[in-house]
Amino acid sequence: MTITTNPNFDMGTVGFKSETLMEEAMKRRMFLLNSIVAGSLSSRTAPHAMATNDRLRIGLMGCGGRCKQLLEGLLPRKDCEIVTLCDVDRSKFGPVVAMVENTTGNVPDRVTDFRRMLDDPTLDAVVIAVNSHWHSLATILACQAGKHVYVEKPFSQNIWEGRKVVEAAHKYQRVVQIGMQNRSHDYLYKAADFIRDGGLGQVHQVRVINMLGWAGPFKPKNNRGVPEGLNYDIMCGPGPIVPWNGKWPLRHTWDFGPGNIWDNAIHQTDIARWITGLGAPKAAHCSGGVFAQKDGREIPDTFVATWEYDDVLFHLQASQNAPYKSSSLGTGIGTTDEMPDWLFSGVSLEVYGTDGMMFCGRHGGGWTVHGPDGGLKRSVPGRHDTPAHIANFIEAVRDGVQQNVTPEEAQISTVMAHMANISYRLGGRRLEWDSANERFYNDSEANALLKRTYRNPWIVPDSV
Numbered sequence: 001m002t003i004t005t006n007p008n009f010d011m012g013t014v015g016f017k018s019e020t021l022m023e024e025a026m027k028r029r030m031f032l033l034n035s036i037v038a039g040s041l042s043s044r045t046a047p048h049a050m051a052t053n054d055r056l057r058i059g060l061m062g063c064g065g066r067c068k069q070l071l072e073g074l075l076p077r078k079d080c081e082i083v084t085l086c087d088v089d090r091s092k093f094g095p096v097v098a099m100v101e102n103t104t105g106n107v108p109d110r111v112t113d114f115r116r117m118l119d120d121p122t123l124d125a126v127v128i129a130v131n132s133h134w135h136s137l138a139t140i141l142a143c144q145a146g147k148h149v150y151v152e153k154p155f156s157q158n159i160w161e162g163r164k165v166v167e168a169a170h171k172y173q174r175v176v177q178i179g180m181q182n183r184s185h186d187y188l189y190k191a192a193d194f195i196r197d198g199g200l201g202q203v204h205q206v207r208v209i210n211m212l213g214w215a216g217p218f219k220p221k222n223n224r225g226v227p228e229g230l231n232y233d234i235m236c237g238p239g240p241i242v243p244w245n246g247k248w249p250l251r252h253t254w255d256f257g258p259g260n261i262w263d264n265a266i267h268q269t270d271i272a273r274w275i276t277g278l279g280a281p282k283a284a285h286c287s288g289g290v291f292a293q294k295d296g297r298e299i300p301d302t303f304v305a306t307w308e309y310d311d312v313l314f315h316l317q318a319s320q321n322a323p324y325k326s327s328s329l330g331t332g333i334g335t336t337d338e339m340p341d342w343l344f345s346g347v348s349l350e351v352y353g354t355d356g357m358m359f360c361g362r363h364g365g366g367w368t369v370h371g372p373d374g375g376l377k378r379s380v381p382g383r384h385d386t387p388a389h390i391a392n393f394i395e396a397v398r399d400g401v402q403q404n405v406t407p408e409e410a411q412i413s414t415v416m417a418h419m420a421n422i423s424y425r426l427g428g429r430r431l432e433w434d435s436a437n438e439r440f441y442n443d444s445e446a447n448a449l450l451k452r453t454y455r456n457p458w459i460v461p462d463s464v
Contacts, residue, residue, distance in 0.1 A: 056394060059084035059117045059147075061138055062130035063092035066152060068099065070127055070179075073387035075103040080394060084109045084117045090229035112231045114138055118145035125397060128152060129179075132257040134237050136161040137460050139176060143168040144464070148397045150390070152179040154258055154266050155410055157238070159418045159438055160451035161460045166407040168464040175396045177403055178410035181389035182271050182362060187382025191360055191367045192275040194378065199369060200353025206272045206314045210265035211322035211346040217295035238458040252297035254425070255452075259299035261318045262417045264347060268362050269316055270413035272349045275360070280412050280435035281307035281314065286420040287428040292321040305420035316420070322346060327363045334364025337381035342368075422449045 058080055060067055064087075074080055082100050085093060085108050093110050101107050111117050117126065118141060125148040128138045136156045142149045149169075155178050156162030169176040182188055195203065226232045226244045236242065239255040257263075273279075288303025301321060307314040325346025333340050342348060342359045351358040356377055360367040366382035395401045415438070423431050423446075432441040440446040454460060 054398075055079055055081045056397060057081050057083050057122055057124045059086060059120070059123050059126045060096070061086045061114050061117070061126055061128045061134075063087040063089075063096040064129065066129040067096060067127075069386065070129060070150075070390065071096070071099055073390035074127070075100065076387075077391075077394065079398065081106065082108050083123065084111065084120065086111050086114050086117045088112050088231040088235040091227075113234060115141065118142060118147065123147060125149065125175075125393075132263070133157045133239050133255070136165050137238055137458060139165050140168045140460060140464050143172040143174045143176065146172065146174075148175040148393075150177045150179065150393045153410070154262060154414050154417060155179075155407070156414055156418075157257055158450060158452050159415050162407075162411045162414050162418075163438060164460055164464050166411055169407045171464060175393065175403065176407045177389070177393040177396065178405050178407065179389070180267060180270050180405050180410060180413070181386045182267055183274070183405040184389035184392050185364075185382060185385055186388075187364075187366050187380055188271060188275060188360075190380055191358065192277075194369070195275055195351065195353075195358070196277060199356065199378070200351060200358060201355030202311070203276050203351055203353045204312055205352040206276060206278075206312060207350040207352070208265065208268040208272050208314075208316040209325075209346065209348050209350070210261060210268055210316060210318040211325040212261065212264060212318075212320045213323045213325070213346070217293045234458075236455070238452070238454045238460065240455060252295070252299055254298050254421075258417050258421055261299075261301075261303070261320060262421070265316060265318050266413060266417050268347060268349050269314075269416055270410075271360065271362060272314065272351065273413055273416070274409075276312070276351060278309055278312060278314070281309055281416065281419070281433060282435075283308040283430055283432045284416070284419040284423055285428055285430040286423040288318075288424060299421075300424060303420070303424060305423070307416055307419070334361070334384040336364075336383070337366070339368065339379065339381065340365045422446050425449065 056079060058074065060082065063085055071082070074082065082104070085096055087093060090112065097107060097110070117123065126142045128135060128149060128151040130138070132154045135151050135154070139149050139151045139155065155165060165176065232244060233241070242255070284305065284307045286303055286305040288300040290297055290300055291302045293301045302319040305316040325344060327334070327347045331340070340348070340361055345361065345365070347362045348365070349360050349362070351360065356369050356371045358367055358369050361382065364382050364384035366380045368376060369378040371377045389404065392401070392404045396403045419431060419433060423429055426445055429446070431443060431446050434441055439450065
């Protein structure tokens with residue numbers, strides 16, 4: 001397969017040379033928002049566009065539930081081919097192989113070591129849908145191997161390694177799309193337009209709601225040893241080898257990610273920051289605890305986080321103990337034009353301005369605006385659309401179109417999550433943030449948590 005360099009891309013200036021490409025990009029709401037609202041986002045096209053008559057050869061890392069959801073957006077496409085599956089657990093292959101074969105007639109190759117997939121010189125891109133402690137290293141290795149990357153969020157286990165992903169994407173000129181699929185939802189562009197055009201007046205406060213249903217305490221299944229067919233060393237990867245107890249608590253310890261709440265909440269905080277045009281916060285603090293799920297976990301099941309901006313206060317209220325709350329997607333509303341009941345919406349956000357306030361859904365659900373008198377001023381429906389985000393990734397690789405979320409922009413939102421966790425781990429300490437250098441001001445304990453200790457050979461290098 002021949003990969004051609006997009007002649008209209010200039011890595012030195014990070015911009016467009018072609019008026020035609022500029023016109024096309026300007027038609028996309030995302031380019032307008034990135035360049036005007038967000039300000040901090042680099043407006044770059046995919047540096048390597050493909051010949052339009054070629055099929056994108058894709059490998060998947062991770063064959064769990066999220067992989068199957070992403071396949072629903074990939075398999076119908078005639079310009080893609082799923083050629084390789086990777087999972088450390090061989091028992092996961094069967095259902096995914098069946099999905100691919102039943103839809104395309106092709107049987108993909110299977111490997112348990114991600115590096116073997118990267119050895120294939122004909123592979124153009126990889127989709128990474130494993131636990132977040134693997135996201136950064138896998139993305140960096142893929143970029144070094146010349147592959148474009150679609151990686152699920154949160155795309156880093158800590159602030160430092162997220163920056164290394166940004167560096168790798170630029171150094172190897174790869175398209176790295178983060179699975180923040182809300183960035184491809186049309187109704188959210190409309191919400192951003194409304195706010196940017198002054199529909200709420202001066203925004204002064206943002207509140208994000210992430211109230212998840214009761215998951216119950218973690219209960220190990222057995223202690224009979226690692227099952228046959230599971231490569232446990234690679235499963236633990238950059239983290240330590242922890243005792244096997246039948247059901248690995250991926251999202252319950254700091255060694256393996258930012259926590260189950262953040263796996264969901266990062267969507268809402270990213271949306272809220274993006275549509276209001278906020279960049280990096282200047283300070284953060286977080287308090288909470290393990291109040292209900294008494295199972296030895298380190299990561300809180302309930303917390304409140306606050307980020308400070310010059311003129312805006314940004315809050316997140318989060319819990320895993322709220323079964324009375326629901327998501328628009330879970331109720332089916334996210335696939336229709338129906339509006340949710342905002343009182344019982346568990347994954348949503350609120351934007352408060354001097355002239356009105358906005359309720360906004362994450363899994364579809366659209367948004368509504370209410371004026372100072374409480375009356376409804378505007379109502380815009382919206383649907384959840386992961387395939388649109390996948391399509392944007394494919395088009396960025398094939399045709400050089402603008403990415404709807406770049407690693408630089410995703411890094412800002414992901415840093416917010418890590419800031420909150422670091423504050424919590426330090427007893428709810430208020431932390432002041434130096435965004436230019438991605439360090440905390442005058443706090444050695446907080447800065448010690450910017451990076452982890454990696455386990456050989458699964459090490460994120462200082463120089464990517």
